[in-house]
Every structure is written in structure tokens, then in C-alpha cells.
Amino acid sequence: MKILYAYRFEDGSQDIIEFYKKFRELNQDEDFKDIDEEYLKKLLKGVIQNQQRIDSLIEKYSKDWPLSRLPMVELELMRMAVYELLFEEEVPVSVAIDEAVDLSNIFGIEKAPSFVNGILGRIAANEVKRGQKS
Numbered sequence: 342m343k344i345l346y347a348y349r350f351e352d353g354s355q356d357i358i359e360f361y362k363k364f365r366e367l368n369q370d371e372d373f374k375d376i377d378e379e380y381l382k383k384l385l386k387g388v389i390q391n392q393q394r395i396d397s398l399i400e401k402y403s404k405d406w407p408l409s410r411l412p413m414v415e416l417e418l419m420r421m422a423v424y425e426l427l428f429e430e431e432v433p434v435s436v437a438i439d440e441a442v443d444l445s446n447i448f449g450i451e452k453a454p455s456f457v458n459g460i461l462g463r464i465a466a467n468e469v470k471r472g473q474k475s
Contacts, residue, residue, distance in 0.1 A: 344385060345417045357385045388424045395423045402463040414448045415457055422461050426469050434465050 348360050361382065388395065399419050400408050408416065422441035425432045438461045445453035 344381075345388060345420065346413060349413065349417070357389045358382055361385060384421060384424060384429075387428055388420050391424060391428065392420065395420050395427070398423055398464050398468060399460060402460050402467075412450055412453070415445055415450070415453050418444050418449070419457055419460060422457075423464055426461070426465055434469060438462065438465060 344361055344364050347364055348357060351360065396408055399411075399416070400406075403411065411419075418441045422437045425437035426434060429437070438458065441461055442454045442458045445457040449457070
């Protein structure tokens with residue numbers, strides 16, 4: 342989440358993987374040893390490449406909250422979770438949602454966990470078709 346958050350402040354025009362490498366160099370005090378770097382790169386690229394679809398779903402299910410009004414931390418957390426919900430079938434729906442809610446509890450505003458949970462729950466219920474035959 343910190344990487345995507347910082348990426349947006351940089352202007353988001355450079356390659357996300359190159360940005361990640363620079364971020365890592367500049368933040369050597371961060372603990373990267375327990376991170377699955379390949380999955381992280383896949384997640385970062387996936388969020389950026391699918392941002393239009395992801396954002397349209399977040400906006401659709403956030404009702405009267407346009408993306409421009411959403412706090413950046415909560416928005417980035419939901420973007421990552423929606424990417425996992427839509428594109429990472431090996432990540433259980435409950436895990437994608439719970440991780441975003443837990444992180445919003447740490448980094449977000451006071452009411453963030455229930456807001457994030459509500460939006461992601463609606464997206465999961467209405468847009469995620471795992472295990473269903475077409």
C-alpha cells in the first residue's frame with residue numbers, strides 16, 4: 342500500500358516496477374525480507390494495468406462517494422483488494438477483504454474499516470464469480 346500511495350504522489354507516469362525498485366532503495370529502513378517480491382510486483386502491475394475497471398467498481402459501490410472524495414489510503418487499499426478479488430483466484434475472497442479492512446484499521450481514518458468492508462463486500466457479492474460455471 343505504501344508503494345502505491347507514494348507512486349500516486351510522484352505522478353504515476355513511470356513504470357511501477359521501476360518505481361518499486363527506487364522506493365526500495367530509498368526506504369532501506371523498511372523491512373522487505375518477509376515480502377513475496379514476485380507477488381508484490383504482480384499486484385502492483387495488476388492494479389495499475391486494471392485501474393480503470395477497478396476504480397469504476399469502487400465508485401459504483403461507494404454510492405455517493407466519488408473517487409475524488411475518498412481518502413487516498415482507503416482508495417489504494419481497496420484498489421489492491423479489488424484487484425485480488427477479480428484477478429487472483431488463489432486469494433480467498435475473505436482474505437482479500439480482511440487484509441484491506443485490517444490495514445485500513447491501522448492506516449485509515451476512524452470509520453475506514455466499516456467503509457472499506459462495506460464496499461468490498463458489495464463488490465465481492467455482485468462482481469466476483471469464482472467457482473461458478475458460465
